[in-house]
Each structure stands twice: as C-alpha cells, then as structure tokens.
Amino acid sequence: xxxxxxxxxxxxxxxxxxxxxxxxxxxxxxxxxxxxxxxxxxxxxxxxxxxxxxxxxxxxxxxxxxxxxxxxxxxxxxxxxxxxx
Numbered sequence: 001x002x003x004x005x006x007x008x009x010x011x012x013x014x015x016x017x018x019x020x021x022x023x024x025x026x027x028x029x030x031x032x033x034x035x036x037x038x039x040x041x042x043x044x045x046x047x048x049x050x051x052x053x054x055x056x057x058x059x060x061x062x063x064x065x066x067x068x069x070x071x072x073x074x075x076x077x078x079x080x081x082x083x084x085x
Contacts, residue, residue, distance in 0.1 A: 014044040022065070031072035038065035 021037035024030075042062040071079045 011044075011048075014040060018044075018065075025069075025072065029072065029077055031069045034065055034069035034072060038062045038069060041065055 018037045018041045021033045021040070025033035025037065039062075045058055045061055048058065071077070
C-alpha cells in the first residue's frame with residue numbers, strides 16, 4: 001500500500017508538475033519557478049533512482065534544471081530556451 005502511494009506521489013504527477021513549472025518559467029522569464037522545479041525533480045529522481053545506492057545517472061538530471069535557472073538568472077534566456085529543448 002505504501003509503495004503504491006509513493007509511486008503516485010513521486011511518479012508521473014511529480015514529473016507533470018515539474019514540466020508545468022518549467023513551461024511557466026520559460027514563458028514568464030522568472031528563474032524562481034525553475035529552481036522550484038529543480039528541487040521537486042531532485043526529490044523524485046532521488047526516489048526513483050533507488051536512493052540507498054545511487055544506481056543510475058538519472059539522479060543527476062535536476063542539475064540541468066539548476067543550470068538553466070542560473071542561465072535565466074544571468075540574463076541568458078535564449079541559452080536556457082535552446083538547451084531546454
């Protein structure tokens with residue numbers, strides 16, 4: 001029962017919320033949404049990668065979101081748009 005609840009919380013709904021926050025960030029040119037999406041993605045990627053012993057590089061994917069947020073913060077919106085696609 002707990003594993004089903006964890007999958008519902010950390011599975012596709014969390015991924016959908018992350019993508020929605022990414023889209024809002026790129027439309028509004030506000031890097032704070034991207035930082036929030038990166039923190040959310042960090043949590044569910046940590047959970048989905050098997051967090052006791054990190055078994056795949058999927059755990060590092062939220063670092064890209066933090067990098068895009070940094071690009072947005074520094075005023076390089078075009079680089080964030082290009083690299084997000």
